Every structure is written in structure tokens, then in C-alpha cells.
Amino acid sequence: MSLEERIKAEIASGGPIPFERFMGLALYDADGYFGGESLRSVRSGDFLTSPEVSPLFGETLARWVITEWERIGDPFQLVEVAAGSGSLLAPLLRVVEVPAIAVEVSPAARRALSERLPHIDVVSTLPDDIRGVVVANELADNLPMALAQRAEAGWRERWVGLDGDRLELVDASPRPEALDWLTAYAGDVPTGGWVEVQLEATRWVEQVLSRMSAGSLVLIDYGDTAENLLPRRADGTLRTYRAHHLGPHPLDEPGATDITADVNFTALTATARAGGAVVDLMRQDVFLAELGLRDRLTEVRHAELAATRAGDSDERLRLRSLRTEIETLLHPRGLGDFRVMVARR
Numbered sequence: 001m002s003l004e005e006r007i008k009a010e011i012a013s014g015g016p017i018p019f020e021r022f023m024g025l026a027l028y029d030a031d032g033y034f035g036g037e038s039l040r041s042v043r044s045g046d047f048l049t050s051p052e053v054s055p056l057f058g059e060t061l062a063r064w065v066i067t068e069w070e071r072i073g074d075p076f077q078l079v080e081v082a083a084g085s086g087s088l089l090a091p092l093l094r095v096v097e098v099p100a101i102a103v104e105v106s107p108a109a110r111r112a113l114s115e116r117l118p119h120i121d122v123v124s125t126l127p128d129d130i131r132g133v134v135v136a137n138e139l140a141d142n143l144p145m146a147l148a149q150r151a152e153a154g155w156r157e158r159w160v161g162l163d164g165d166r167l168e169l170v171d172a173s174p175r176p177e178a179l180d181w182l183t184a185y186a187g188d189v190p191t192g193g194w195v196e197v198q199l200e201a202t203r204w205v206e207q208v209l210s211r212m213s214a215g216s217l218v219l220i221d222y223g224d225t226a227e228n229l230l231p232r233r234a235d236g237t238l239r240t241y242r243a244h245h246l247g248p249h250p251l252d253e254p255g256a257t258d259i260t261a262d263v264n265f266t267a268l269t270a271t272a273r274a275g276g277a278v279v280d281l282m283r284q285d286v287f288l289a290e291l292g293l294r295d296r297l298t299e300v301r302h303a304e305l306a307a308t309r310a311g312d313s314d315e316r317l318r319l320r321s322l323r324t325e326i327e328t329l330l331h332p333r334g335l336g337d338f339r340v341m342v343a344r345r
């Protein structure tokens with residue numbers, strides 16, 4: 001039976017399921033988008049992440065790791081969660097040699113990580129004790145989430161049910177945990193507005209900080225504060241990606257498309273503060289500039305000019321592609337507009 005048929009059979013026998021159950025199966029079942037044989041976080045895939053744009057992303061983050069190592073001393077470890085193809089960890093570890101662990105739930109990604117980084121631990125769950133830096137790029141937007149819509153009389157959840165043989169969103173009373181989350185973090189959403197209820201992302205932040213005796217969590221993703229996301233609530237931010245473009249409806253072709261939504265950083269920063277961390281929220285361009293990437297851009301621009309004057313076309317081309325990579329990471333309406341939450345303790 002295909003994944004879609006299994007989901008339909010589950011609904012046919014037990015009734016509608018919360019959207020987060022559907023999203024969990026669509027992405028992480030053995031036949032799910034990240035559960036199957038294909039490595040998804042690669043340049044040729046459906047989406048392009050900062051580490052896949054350039055090794056300079058990992059190299060720049062190495063400066064954060066060094067700062068934190070100097071601050072808390074040994075024992076120290078680097079934990080990358082959602083480590084994907086290893087495109088962040090590999091260049092980072094070339095700059096600073098620290099004990100490192102890659103956490104991945106995707107079997108294809110774990111295989112790629114073990115091949116690319118044979119000297120590090122590759123595991124599927126978070127370590128119990130963490131002292132050091134935890135990095136997670138584009139994890140939270142892929143953690144299963146529930147769906148809710150604001151009605152005249154209050155919040156309703158949207159679960160996944162069946163209309164004949166078609167998967168459909170159906171109305172459901174909000175579960176208490178969803179209602180608590182919506183009340184605390186959704187913001188002043190007008191009637192009809194859609195909200196992705198990111199309970200799992202919130203629990204994940206809680207779990208990381210409860211296991212961290214000292215160090216920091218650096219969580220990078222698209223999204224914003226609840227207030228800044230309000231203009232997008234009329235339709236909500238749930239979407240799929242395919243071949244770098246918006247893909248089919250999230251209920252169509254489960255297992256074959258990435259399902260994602262903007263991350264509500266109001267929920268994550270509040271959770272991190274409640275977990276005893278000192279929290280900063282900033283844009284990716286600002287974070288990377290503070291770690292020296294804008295200075296690097298200036299150096300590369302000068303070197304490119306010098307190579308042009310010297311008539312060294314190979315060097316000029318090499319520097320031009322390096323410059324383009326840095327500009328992509330810092331682009332104010334692209335990756336530079338991502339948010340970085342740094343939670344330290």
C-alpha cells in the first residue's frame with residue numbers, strides 16, 4: 001500500500017487525524033519525503049538552504065563556535081541537528097576542530113553524513129547531556145505542526161479527513177494543548193485567519209535547553225514574530241516546495257513534497273526564555289555580518305578588482321562566484337531575511 005493509501009485507510013477506520021499527524025507521516029514515514037532513499041537537502045533538490053549555497057555559511061558559524069568554546073571551556077561539543085548532507089558541518093569543522101555530533105532523522109541523510117564525515121558521531125536523537133553549541137538550520141519549519149483557523153466564536157482546528165476518496169481539511173474542536181499554544185503565541189489573528197500551531201518546535205526548544213548545562217542554541221529559519229506574521233494570516237503560511245518553486249497543495253502527494261511553514265519566533269523565544277536562556281533574535285544578514293561575513297565580502301570585492309586589473313581571468317571568475325555566494329547568504333530579501341534565535345546559558 002502506498003503512503004497515501006495507508007493515510008486514507010487510517011482515516012477511514014479511525015476518523016480524521018490532526019494535521020500534525022498527517023505532516024509527520026508525509027515527511028518522516030519510511031515512505032515519507034525525508035524518510036525515503038533520497039537525500040533531500042542538496043543543491044539539485046526542491047529547496048536551497050544556506051549551507052548548500054556556500055561553505056562560507058559553516059565557516060562563518062565556526063566563529064560563533066570558537067567564541068562559545070572560549071566562554072565555557074571544556075568539555076565542549078558541537079551538535080548539529082537536521083545536519084542534512086553535512087554541508088554546514090564539514091566546512092565548520094575545517095575551521096575549528098571540536099568533538100561533533102550530527103543528529104538526523106532521515107536515513108538517507110545519516111548515510112551521507114557518515115560518508116562525508118566518517119570521524120563524527122551520526123545519530124538519530126538528541127544527546128542526553130549537552131555542553132557546547134547546538135545548531136539547527138531549517139529544522140523548525142519542517143517539524144510537524146497542527147493547523148488552526150480563527151472563527152467568530154474562537155479557535156477551530158483543521159484536521160485531515162476524507163471526502164469520498166480525497167483527503168480534505170475538516171473542522172475539529174481545538175485540542176487543549178493547541179488552544180493553549182494559540183492563546184499564548186498566535187497573536188491578534190482576525191476571523192478567518194490561519195495559524196500553523198508549532199507545538200513540536202516549541203517542545204524541541206524546551207528539550208534542547210533542558211539537556212544543555214552550558215552553551216548556546218542557534219536556531220536559524222524563515223519566519224518572524226507572531227506580530228510580523230499577522231499580514232500573512234489571511235491564507236496562512238503552510239506550503240510545499242518542489243524544484244525551488246511552490247509545489248502542490250499540502251494534502252496532495254504525501255511523501256513526494258516538502259511541507260513547511262514560517263516559524264513563529266515569538267513562541268520559540270518565549271520558550272527559550274522560560275527554559276532559563278538569555279535570548280537574542282536577529283536577522284541572518286546581521287548575525288553573519290557580526291561574525292565577519294560582510295568584511296569577507298569587502299576583501300573578496302577588492303581581490304576581484306585586483307584580479308581583473310591583473311588580467312587573471314581564472315582568479316576573477318573564482319572570486320566572482322565566491323562574491324555571489326556571500327551576497328546570496330546576506331541578501332536582505334532572501335536568506336539574509338531569515339531569523340536567527342540565539343539562546344545562551
Ligand SMILES: C[S@@+](CC[C@H](N)C(=O)[O-])C[C@H]1O[C@@H](n2cnc3c(N)ncnc32)[C@H](O)[C@@H]1O
Pocket residue numbers: 034041049050051052081082083084085087103104105106109124136137138139142143
Ligand atoms: C530542510 S532540511 C535542512 C537540512 C540542513 N540543515 C540544511 O540546511 O541544508 C530539514 C532536515 O531536518 C531533518 N529533521 C527533521 N526533524 C528532525 C529531528 N527531530 N531531528 C533531527 N533532524 C530532523 C530532516 O530529516 C531534514 O534533513
